[in-house]
Amino acid sequence: MPDDVKPASKSQTCSAEEWKVRVELAALYRLVALHGWDDMIYTHISARVPGPEHHFLINPYGMFFDEITASSLVKIDLDGNIVEPSDYAVNPAGFTIHSAIHAAREDAKFVLHVHADAGIAVSAMKEGLLPLSQHALIVMPHVAYHEYEGIALDLGERERLVKDLGDKQLMILWNHGTLATGETAADCWQGIFFLERACKQQVMALAGGRENVRLAPKEAQETVKQQVAGGMRGGLAWPGCLRKLDRLSPGYDA
Secondary structure (H helix, E strand, O other): OOOOOOOOOOOOOOOHHHHHHHHHHHHHHHHHHHOOOOOOOOOEEEEEOOOOOOOEEEOOEOOOHHHOOOOOOEEEOOOOOEOOOOOOEOOHHHHHHHHHHHHHOOOOOEEEEEOOHHHHHHHOOOOOOOOOOHHHHHHHHHEEEEOOOOOOOOOOHHHHHHHHHOOOOEEEEOOOEEEEEEOOHHHHHHHHHHHHHHHHHHHHHHHHOHHHOOOOOHHHHHHHHHHOOOOOOOOOOHHHHHHHHHHHOOOOOO
């Protein structure tokens, strides 16, 4: 596609329900870029398209996250086939990870995976995420772990990934990065935001050495676990996130 030609808007050709999902997914891409958690074109966020077909939307492979719009998202099926015309392919590793979760988890309408520095750093620590901060205590009950098997091109990894995720909303992929799921875009964003903040705080705290950090008391850990038993919910903050995008990264909803 020539640089000066923008993809036609899908707002007039898809259902209102799909358009809403497209706009919210594009917003997630822009938010990840705004927070510096993108990795050029090499990570991925997806969303289930409403309807019985089990289609989902994912980034056009080759566009930076701050360029992605609702209309430019690529629609694929659970076998990785592009089901609507697009000038772009999709990331094979993105298909492996996201198709597995969308197929297995009806509640995982949005799936977000990043290679952010702090998350990768914690994924390389033997103990994983530690109970060092309130952010960590909030997310720890919802975090699963998955072993690193190489770049996610082997479709056989899907079964193991889904098994490790279980019913959790968040995941640390050892030596790789972080992942969040959500019934809504707001829940998915709340999860990755708190997880990545917790990882950054851990990296900063451990700069003084593991022997110098103070773990949160066991009683407090259990209290927070009970307080957040309902999962990560981001509905209250989401409208503000969209307003921030309108100011700093407009055009995602085109």
